[in-house]
Structure formats: structure tokens, C-alpha cells
Amino acid sequence: MNKSKNLDHISTENKEIARRVIDLCEIVSRTKSTECTDFYNPFEVKELTSLINTYDTISFSLIGNEDSESKAILIYPEYMDELNPSDYVSLVKIDKKDYEIAHKDVLGSLLSLGIKREKLGDIIINDEAIYFYIRNEILDYVLLNLEKIKNYGVELEVIDLATPIAREIDYEEKLITCASARLDLVLANVYNLSRSDAKNAIEAGLVKVNYKVTYKISETLEVGDMVSMRRRGRFIVGDYLGLSKKDKLKLIIKIIK
Helix, strand or coil: CCHHHHCCCCCHHHHHHHHHHHHHHHHHHHHCCCEEEEEECHHHHHHHHHHHCCCCCEEEEEECCCCCCCEEEEEEECCCCCCCHHHCEEEEEEECCCCCCCHHHHHHHHHCCCCCHHHEEEEEECCCEEEEEEEHHHHHHHHHHCCEECCEECCCEEECCCCCCCCCCCEEEEEEEECCCEHHHHHHHHCCCCHHHHHHHHHCCCEEECCEECCCCCCECCCCCEEEECCCEEEEEEEEEEECCCCCEEEEEEEEC
């Protein structure tokens, strides 16, 4: 198998994880075993599954909630029936009670245990509870060591991986005005940056549009696009509200908390 050739259609930022997936595919092909990847976002999953599809004797399935932002990929020989995903990934529940806990609090507490972000899938917080997906290889460690989130004591419970979860995105709306929906202009307005700082962040590969790193400063954003900037956060482009009196574009931005 020519690994370099297989990577030709993979974006630059995904080549390292693509090499890992190739290694897993080679193991499955050679030993007839099953392997599971870490969690990847929709753009990464799209590229990685296209890579897996180049192997004639291998099948795959995705592990995660139906509308999960990140999913793990289970890779196995094509002659096998689809395997039990709970052998590889677990879903953990924490009763929310009246705790004031945000996504960043949960993620921060988990990462402070020394685990890698890619070992964690979606973190979902609704009125009832906090949920997160996790690779089984670190499950016992987290169950033993995660005792607090912020200043709240927490108890963890592993529940059925197929449990349907109501996903609620908590966001704050912000009205911005800018000359156009160019990425650099919108980014500068949302995060109160200078235009040159926004431009530098994009050129440094710190910005993603719909999970894909972009270096195009002039990229035009559309309603529904999700933009993320490293160390700043994420936002969704909401509605266009027409033009201001100074002929500037009025946009509703949903800043994800």
C-alpha cells in the first residue's frame, strides 16, 4: 500500500492523523482484528473515512450520538458483522443538580487529569445532566480521578451508549456591523480584534470554518457557518439583517458559551 499516494487528497492539517488511521487499517488488514480511532470532528471524519474506503477488505462504522460533533471510527474486516461500539467507547453521565457548570468547566477538569483531548468525544450539557463520550482505554482512570468540576463534587455514572440525548447549544447573541461577510472582518468584529490581528490569526492556521482550517482571509461566510479561533472560542453566523444607514452589513452572531 502506497501511503504517500493515499494521502494525496488529505488536507495538510489532517495528514498526521491520516497516517495513524493508515497504520490501523494495515493492522486490521493483516491480523483480521478490530481497531478504534480517537474522536474526530466532521471534516476529519469525512477525510479519514474516504481513506478507509480505499481498502477493499475493510469496513467501518461511526461511534457517537446521531448529531455528535465528534465521532470515533471503528475499523474491522468486511466479513464481520458490525461490532458492539460500547466495547470501545462509553457514555458518562453526571447529574447536573443546580450546578452552574459550562462546557469549558467540564473540559478543563477532564484535561487537568492529563488526558488528551482526542480521547474525549462530545460534551453535552442540558437541563438534566452533563454527558460526555470517552474512549474505554481511559475510562477507569477518569471514573477514579474526576471528583470535582469547578468547586462542585460530582458522581459519574456510565450509561447505555445508545441513550438519546437532547442537545442544547448555549450561546450569546451579538449584533455586528461590517463592510462585508469576509472572514477577517467578521472575526475582528466578533472578538474585538484589529483587522491585522484577525489576518495574522488566519494566516497562522488558528481559524477554522466548519471544522476545516482556512488560510483564506477573504473567505465569505454564510448563514449557519461555524467559525472557531484557537484560544478565543467558537461562533455561528446567524441571520443577515440587511444594511445599516452607513450601508454596512448587519449580522447576528451566536457566540457559543
